[in-house]
Amino acid sequence: MALYVALCYYDRDKYWTSSPEAEHSPEYMEFARRATEAGVMRGGEALHPVTMSTTITVSGGEGGDVLLVDGPYAEAKEVLGGYFLLETADLDEAIAWAVQIPAAWQGKIELRPIAPVHA
Amino acid sequence: MDATDALVEVLKDEGPRVLATLARTIGDLAVAEDALSEATITALDAWPRTGIPDNPRAWLTVVARRKALDQLRRESARTAKETAAFRWGTEPAPDQIEDAIEAMEPESSLRDDMLRLIFTCCHPALGREARVALSLRTLARLEVPAIARAFLVPEATMAKRLVRARAKIATARVPYAVPSDTELPGRLAAVLAVVYLIATEAHAPTGGDAVTRVDLEAEAIRLARLLAGLMPDETEALSLLALLLLTSARTRARTDADGNPVTLADQDRTRWNRTAIDEGLAWLSEAVARSGGVAGPYQIQAHLAAAHSTALSWQDTDWDRIVGLYDLLGSITVSPVVALNRAVAVTERDGPEAGLSALKSIDGLEYSHLWHAALADSLRRLGRTSDAAGELHTAVTLAPSEVEQRLLQGRLQAIRSELG
Numbered sequence: 001m002a003l004y005v006a007l008c009y010y011d012r013d014k015y016w017t018s019s020p021e022a023e024h025s026p027e028y029m030e031f032a033r034r035a036t037e038a039g040v041m042r043g044g045e046a047l048h049p050v051t052m053s054t055t056i057t058v059s060g061g062e063g064g065d066v067l068l069v070d071g072p073y074a075e076a077k078e079v080l081g082g083y084f085l086l087e088t089a090d091l092d093e094a095i096a097w098a099v100q101i102p103a104a105w106q107g108k109i110e111l112r113p114i115a116p117v118h119a
Numbered sequence: 120m121d122a123t124d125a126l127v128e129v130l131k132d133e134g135p136r137v138l139a140t141l142a143r144t145i146g147d148l149a150v151a152e153d154a155l156s157e158a159t160i161t162a163l164d165a166w167p168r169t170g171i172p173d174n175p176r177a178w179l180t181v182v183a184r185r186k187a188l189d190q191l192r193r194e195s196a197r198t199a200k201e202t203a204a205f206r207w208g209t210e211p212a213p214d215q216i217e218d219a220i221e222a223m224e225p226e227s228s229l230r231d232d233m234l235r236l237i238f239t240c241c242h243p244a245l246g247r248e249a250r251v252a253l254s255l256r257t258l259a260r261l262e263v264p265a266i267a268r269a270f271l272v273p274e275a276t277m278a279k280r281l282v283r284a285r286a287k288i289a290t291a292r293v294p295y296a297v298p299s300d301t302e303l304p305g306r307l308a309a310v311l312a313v314v315y316l317i318a319t320e321a322h323a324p325t326g327g328d329a330v331t332r333v334d335l336e337a338e339a340i341r342l343a344r345l346l347a348g349l350m351p352d353e354t355e356a357l358s359l360l361a362l363l364l365l366t367s368a369r370t371r372a373r374t375d376a377d378g379n380p381v382t383l384a385d386q387d388r389t390r391w392n393r394t395a396i397d398e399g400l401a402w403l404s405e406a407v408a409r410s411g412g413v414a415g416p417y418q419i420q421a422h423l424a425a426a427h428s429t430a431l432s433w434q435d436t437d438w439d440r441i442v443g444l445y446d447l448l449g450s451i452t453v454s455p456v457v458a459l460n461r462a463v464a465v466t467e468r469d470g471p472e473a474g475l476s477a478l479k480s481i482d483g484l485e486y487s488h489l490w491h492a493a494l495a496d497s498l499r500r501l502g503r504t505s506d507a508a509g510e511l512h513t514a515v516t517l518a519p520s521e522v523e524q525r526l527l528q529g530r531l532q533a534i535r536s537e538l539g
Contacts, residue, residue: 002292090294091244092302113291 003042003114004086004094008103009078012050027102035086040097044084078108085114126166130159131341133176134260137183139232142295145187148239149285152257154187155179159260233349234297241310242293249284250313256281258345259338269320269335307350311359311417314342318363323520330374330522336367347402357406358418364399365424368392380526384433396428419448438468455483455490463493471500488517492527499534508534 028046035041050072057067072079084101088094091111098109134155142151158179172178240253248270255261255269267277287293298306321335343360350356372386381387403421410418423444430436445461458481466474475497484490495510511531518524 090292090296091242092294092296092298095244111291 001087001089002091002094003116004088004091005112005114006044006084006086006094006098006101006103007080007110007112008082008084008101008107009110010081010103010107012077012079025102031101032084034100035084035097040086040088042085042087044082046082047080050079081107123167126163126171129171129175130162130179131260133179134159135236135258135345136176136229136233137179138257139236140180140229141183141187142236143232144184145191146295148257148288148295150187150190151183152285153190154183157186158183230349231297233345235295237310237346237349238298238306239288239293239295241306241313242288243306243309244291244293245284245287247316249280249287250309251316252277252280253284254313254342255317255338259342261338265334269332307353307355310346311355314339314346314359314363315417317342318366322366324522328378328521330378330380331370333370336363336370339363340367352409354406354410355415355417357402357409358415358421361399361402361406362417362421362424364395364402365421365428368395368399368428379529380522382526383427388432391428399428400425414447416448416452419444419451423448433467436467438464442468455481455487459484459487459490459493463496466493466497466500471497475501486517488514488519488523488527491517492530495530495534504534504538508538 032041032044053072055069055071055073059065059067081103086094086097088097094111098104098111101109103109138151138155141154142148145151161182162179237258240257241250245253252266255266256263263278263281264274267274317335318339321332321339324332340363343363346356347360368391369386371392372390373381375381403425406418423441426437426441426444441464442461445457445464449457449461462474462477462481465477478490478494478497481490491510491514495507495514498507498510508531511527511534515524515527515531518527
């Protein structure tokens with residue numbers, strides 16, 4: 001089995017003040033229910049809008065000066081609104097689930113394999 | 120064809136089959152690839168001395184499997200002593216080949232393995248360039264330098280592209296599987312598109328001074344043949360093979376004695392390859408018979424190629440049928456290039472006035488040398504010679520390759536001499 005994160009991106013302008021997932025729309029709840037029932041969903045959260053973000057940089061290495069900036073890191077057209085963790089046999093199966101997430105038609109989904117961390 | 124060519128042909132035909140099964144049994148495409156490469160080197164060394172074995176696939180399978188196991192052992196935690204105990208000689212003993220033939224999978228299973236390999240290499244999760252590169256390397260067994268040359272990129276760039284593609288297959292777990300029935304149409308289209316892209320690069324090279332890249336053309340046909348053989352019920356696969364064969368029949372006539380391109384209108388049709396035309400027509404009728412009246416884009420293009428291939432001359436061409444086929448093609452794939460070709464056919468069927476208005480109604484080709492060249496042709500026929508010269512001048516500046524620039528430059532000179 002392989003673990004993927006489905007990152008849900010939305011148009012920045014539309015997402016500026018409200019996030020579809022933050023509202024916990026019935027569509028999302030329905031997707032989460034189906035994916036959980038199928039044993040595919042390993043987690044997932046909605047993120048508050050990027051206006052709530054704080055971007056942090058520590059300059060000069062660990063323990064250095066902390067620089068805080070209001071807002072997101074990248075001035076991208078699309079912003080991250082939430083994510084799902086999906087565990088499937090392969091990429092095709094993950095894609096088959098990802099296309100059912102509303103972000104796929106409301107915005108875009110980036111499906112990325114997770115590199116396991118070995119403690 | 121000398122002995123080495125014969126060897127290479129066998130390796131190209133059998134290589135992908137060996138690889139397909141090996142990739143499934145080993146479970147790692149990259150390891151299987153490396154193993155087959157090593158086995159190929161061994162074969163190129165041994166076969167000139169021993170002759171091509173009776174069953175080259177079995178021979179390659181034995182050697183490649185051994186190399187793959189070797190590598191897996193090297194990677195695993197086994198001790199060097201254990202590994203050494205497993206090492207055999209490089210060439211298989213006759214009884215080992217016997218065993219391999221016996222253990223060989225039935226044809227149907229090999230077919231599935233080949234399909235798995237093809238659908239993996241052409242998975243839409245891989246970039247277009249990656250799919251083309253992987254297909255040429257994995258399915259057509261082209262060496263990296265040859266692929267790099269074909270696409271005019273440095274060898275290191277092509278090698279990196281292949282490494283990245285294989286890494287994505289492994290890390291993102293692109294499945295080594297035949298797509299499900301619901302996914303198949305879309306996935307098959309992606310596979311055919313890769314072959315079509317290779318053929319397009321062969322017929323309109325983006326660089327270099329060849330009119331046709333004969334090497335790439337042969338690879339595209341080899342791949343199309345492979346697909347048609349594996350999926351005889353997929354009529355678009357059969358149609359693509361028909362299209363490529365019919366197009367390749369004209370390759371010899373596309374270049375004159377000085378290496379300059381000759382357009383279809385001016386080609387010496389006695390130089391067309393009749394064998395390729397006949398084979399193309401046979402595949403096309405097979406596709407038509409199986410498609411139940413529903414023609415896909417490749418079938419329509421094959422019909423177009425066939426209409427040209429069977430015409431005695433440019434003048435004698437059935438332009439009414441050609442315009443009709445372009446109308447049909449335009450109704451399923453909206454493309455300004457299709458509209459352009461249709462307008463050229465309209466010029467031949469209805470005259471330059473109608474052709475000119477058809478050309479002018481196309482949007483989005485302002486930067487296409489072909490559009491300006493077609494406009495020039497209609498204008499010239501209408502007697503508007505100086506307007507035609509202007510369009511040809513634009514066409515020359517927009518032409519993407521030296522070869523096409525030369526062709527258009529020649530026409531421009533001819534028209535300027537008419538102007539006096």
